[in-house]
Structures are given as C-alpha cells and as structure tokens.
Amino acid sequence: MNNKVKDRLATASFWAGAGLVICVLGGLLGYILYHGAGALDWHFITAPPETFRSGGGVGPQLFNSFYMLVLTMLLTVPIGLLAGIYMAEYSHPGKITDTVRLSIEALTSLPSIVVGLFGLLIFVNMTGWGYTLLSGALALTVINLPLVVRISEEALRSVPHELREASLALGADRWQTICFVILPSALPGLITGIIIAAGRVFGEAAALLFTAGMSSPALDWSQWWNLFHPGSPLNPFRPAETLAVHIWKVNSEAVIPDIRRVADGASALLVFVVITFNVAARALARAVSRRLQGT
C-alpha cells in the first residue's frame, strides 16, 4: 500500500519534471518568436546595421553567418568524413586509435572561447591575416571537426556487416567497398548529422569574437566576383561579424536606441534558422533513405 502510494507519487513527479522541461522550452520559443515577430521584416533582414541611429538591420550579418557556415562545412566535411572512415573501417584497437579517440573527446569538450583564442594566436596573428572570415571558419572547423568525425564514424558503423562482406566477396577491394557500398548506405545518417552540426556552427559566437572580428565592412554587391576586393561579400579575407556575434555585441556595447528591437529580431532569426536546419535534416534523411530502399 505504502509502496503503491510512493510509486504513484514518483510517477506524478516524473510527469511534472517532463512537463516543466516542455513548458520551459515552449516559453523560451514563444518569447523569442513573439518578440521577434514584431521586429522581423524585409528591411530588417536585408539592411545593414546602424551605428548610432535606430532602424538598422542585420543583412550583412546574416550573409556572413551563412557564408561562414559554407566555408566551415567545406573544410570540416571532407576532413571529418575521411577521419571517420579511418575510425570505422581501418582502425584497430590500440595506441593510435586510443589517441585519436582521446583527441576527439578533448576537442569536443574544449570551451569554444579557448578555441577562439587558439584561432587568434594561429589564424589571426601568426598568419598575419588579421580578423578575417577565413580565420573564423578555421576556428569553427576546430570546433566542428570532432562532431563530424563522430557522426561519420557512427553512420559508417551502423551499416550492416553483411553488406561489406557481400561487396568483398564479389571481388571489390576495401576502398571500392567504402566508396560504392558503405558510404551510400550511410548517407541518411551522414546528412542528418552534418546538417545538425551545421546548425550548431550557425549559432556559435564565442570563438568568432577573436577570429572573425566584431565588425563587417559595407558589402559591395557589384564586386561579388572580385574575391580580393575589400568590400566583396565573398572575399574570405575581410572581417565578418556573424548574426550570433551581433546579438552579443548589440547587448553588451551598442549605443543604438533600438537595441531591444535589433536583439529580438536577430534572436528570432537565429532560432528560426536553427529550427529550419533541424526540420530539414529530418526531412532530407527520410527522403534519402526512402530513395535508397526504393532502388
């Protein structure tokens, strides 16, 4: 009897705990999107920010965030995928594998500000580039790499062993098996993982303060093809403040009168993009796996 009452109480408290977490998230999302909805319009999304007056937007910041994301993924995905292939297909238990694993764990748990400082030291100062998009992307690569390696390794390991054996039995060598059998079947897992990793990168800020800088030059879209023009949007050697960094900067040191509006709008935009990434990852993975099973 007594135990039954306790059981009921415990069950109730588990429901309460789960409910609390859902309420917290619901509250946060509602708060962000409700406040942000008022600030978001086409002008805000495309216009450059103002320094002293109100009415500025976040156009360059939004562009920088996406461009930074693309550069980072271009660097991380090949390296991470190859390292993941090594871990899943070639590594044997032993010292080397242990060291790689330990390094992955170490990189994963590094505070992003420490990575930012490392970037400041190497990609900003030692290379002589100064605060640039590329330095930022390289720092984000350091943050993102362990995640992508783990994602790749897990996706490859989840491919059934019979597929490997069948391929090898048909006379394919290991590398052919990896390229033409294992990678395609691991694709849905890879895509989901990589898109979610991309969402993380999109919101990262601490590592960028010291690598990509806290300012963005006026972008000159007529020069977009001219990679070395200082105002070219695609120039990787220009400073680039991202959306996440902008939110932080606006809140801690801006002097514009409409801080609230800019921060609300930018936060809503950021959250919106992250949610989109999550949904897209799921949808794409489902589509790819249906396709794979169809053939």
Add this chain to the structure above:
Amino acid sequence: MSDVPGRVNGLEQESPAAPDSPGLRRRRLRARLGFAATAACAALVIVLTAAIALFIGSKGLATFFVHGADPLQFFFSTQWWPDRPLEDGGPLIGALSFIVGSVIISVLAVLVSAPLGVTCAVFMTEISAKWGLRLLQPTVELLAGIPSVVYGYIGLSLLVPFIRGNLGGTGFSVLAGFLVLSVMILPTITSVATDVLRGLPREYKEAALALGSTRWQAIRLVLLPAGLSGIMTGVVLGLARAFGEALAVQMVIGNKRELPHSILDPLITLTSGITMDMGNTVQGSLWNSALWSMAMVLLAMSFAFILLIRFFTRREALR
C-alpha cells in the same frame, strides 16, 4: 600497412595468380591513397589537439616564466589589479574570484540540471515512451540547438529584470547565471542519461518487477544504480559545458571582480573575464598574459573533466 606483395593494408588477399596488371596496380594505388588520406585526417585530429594544448599552455605559462608572476598569487589571491602602476607596487593578478565564480556557477547549474535531466530520461524510457518520443525528445533536441547567445539574451531581457523586480539587487547575479546555464546543459545530461537507460538490459527491470517491486522501486533500486556511471558521464559533460560557456554567462552575471556573498550578488567567471578584457589589453603585457593563463586554466579543467569521464566509462566497462 604491410609490404607483403598482394596484400593491401595487410587485410585482404589479392589472387596470387594475377601478376601486376596495370588495372590491378591502379586499384592497389587507389586503395593505398585512400587509406593514406583517411589516416592523415585522423592524424590531423591528434595534431590539432596537441597544437592547442601546446600553444595555449605556452602562452599561459609565460605569465609565470617570462613575467615572473607568482603562481600562488594567481591561484589564491582575489586582488585583481592588472594595471596598477609600478610606483604603487606593480600590477596584481590574483584570479581566484574568476576561478571561484566559474566553479560556483557551473556546480549550481549542474545541481539543477542533473535531477531534471535524469527525470526526463526516466520519463522517456520508463514512464511514457509515446509522449517522450513525440514531445519531450524533440523539445530536448531543440533546446540543444538554440544558440548560447540567444539563451544569454533571454536571460538578459527576461530573467535579470524579473530578479531585479522581485528578489532585489541589480538582477545581474549568480542566480541569473546558473539558471541560464542549467537550461543550456539540460539537453546534454538528458540525452546521455536517456541513451544509458535505453542501453540497460531489459532483464534488469523484468527481474525487479518479477520480485514484486513497484515501478518506482525498480527505477530507484535497480535501473538508476545500474546506469549510474553512464549518467555521471553525462553530468560531467554538462559540468564541462557549463564551465566553458562564455557569452551567455557574460551577459547575465554582472562581471564584478569580487567573490559573491549571496546568490543575488554579481560575479565574474574565467570565460567572461577573458571575453571582456582580451580585446582591450596590449599583447605581451602582464594583463594580457594573465588572461592567457586563465585560458590555460580552462583548458586544464576541460582535460580534467575528460579524465573524470574516462574514469566513469572504465568503471562501466568493468561491470
């Protein structure tokens, strides 16, 4: 890789009857190149980690070896006056209030998050898988995806005014800091704990229920103890994340370089101290160097957390 002819990577046997036809040679070359590329990328991960430890470590140690600062003062004094002129007795770089601030705020965050995270994990695995899968799981994943500056901004615009209005103080406080952090690390703890509980053998629970225990007894006396080391891994991961979080914390804690006396006092952490000052100090100055030493402490702590996790994982493996 083995040099035995006909073997690639020492793992597979080509037919010995086939001599070195151009096709075979090309295949073997491709296989070797592939292997080399993957191994090089794996090696890069090691090199990166070593480089970070080396560079941050050498910059951080320069405070003591180049500038000749006293490590005891750095670690055990709260006197932070890095720009004190020489005629007053020279700069002071006691970083104790930064270190204590980081410890207080991350431990408090874990004390809130760990029970809540485990509750969510048990809810999803034992109480209601349906609701868990449909509502709680996506919720937790979204919480993990929300960028940390957004958490900081919500803390700044919602929590800080609330504390100022209802509890007193300026609102920029220990309380605001650890509440923001606890929401941020909740997904980490929940997802690890969920994986651990899902991975437990079903027989554990069935045996407990067969012996006549209630569900709560099975959870408390069998499942949670069995998953304890795994759950602790999640808690340490959360702790590590809280300890290293910079911007969200910096936005809500007030950044006052003193030890807090109450939960409503402002404080400063290692990360927020670095964030605020790194851009304003001259390279090579003692002030700048002391900030690098703080980064080194962060690095050392994150290595310590990994050792702790390894300890728990090994205990898990021994079972």
